[in-house]
Amino acid sequence: MTGRRSRRDFIKAAGAGAAAISALSDVGRVKAESAGSATSGRVLGANDRINIGFIGCGGRMKSHIGYIVKRAKEQGDVQPVAICDIYDKRKREAREMTGVDEKSVHHDFRELCERKDIDAVFIASPDHWHHGHAMAALKAGKDVFLEKPFTYTIEEAREIAAFVKSSKRILQVGSQYTSFDHFHKARKVIEDGLIGRIVWATAGYGRNANKEGGEWNYDIDAGAS
Ligand SMILES: NC(=O)c1ccc[n+]([C@@H]2O[C@H](COP(=O)([O-])OP(=O)(O)OC[C@H]3O[C@@H](n4cnc5c(N)ncnc54)[C@H](O)[C@@H]3O)[C@@H](O)[C@H]2O)c1
16 A cells, blocks of 8 residues: 555445455556656556456465456456466466466466566465565566555565566555554544544454365365366
């Protein structure tokens, strides 16, 4: 999240897809503002489309792709242009969803990042790849939507944060529960003094699962070798 972002933009973000889109509206604005200085090779005008590349097209990315494809059809301000995965089945599925051509299906993320026609990169690869994929995209001049967890280690997170600050790129981490509207409304209510002096605050989040094996343990894809 950057200071360039208005509260109104931010409050629009209600879920993961919406948060991503909200970040993207910022990407478009900043690109338009910094016309001439963008290193991605493309300079966007205010009415231009934001070209998106997707790295790691598994379960999570499918919902982002679905959202972007829907928005591309309905509003036309975004466009999926390239995908990257190392698993053929996922490449196939993501290609079908996005409709990109064969040469825009990448096995090596570096090829996708090097493309001049991409403005923003969505990353939903496994956690240990987040740093490598995000740094490659940022260094190639792209703005980034990166799934949570931000990185695998704290050192990696610090390195990315420092690079984002010095390069003035935009990176949003897909932690939708911290982007939800009500937290920011609560902050505004407090800042505006609407509920007086705060003496006590509580918050909670529970996710007990009855599923066998526990929450977040998925079966290995049947087609995986
Ligand atoms: N925000 C949320 O609520 C939420 C929900 C689910 C998952 N996630 C996060 O999203 C990420 C992906 O989770 P998932 O459940 O979709 O996992 P997944 O295994 O279904 O998808 C990961 C994909 O990345 C691909 N991949 C692996 N290494 C790669 C590489 N070097 N280059 C390109 N592609 C590569 C895999 O083949 C796979 O298709 C994780 O970091 C996870 O924590 C976030």
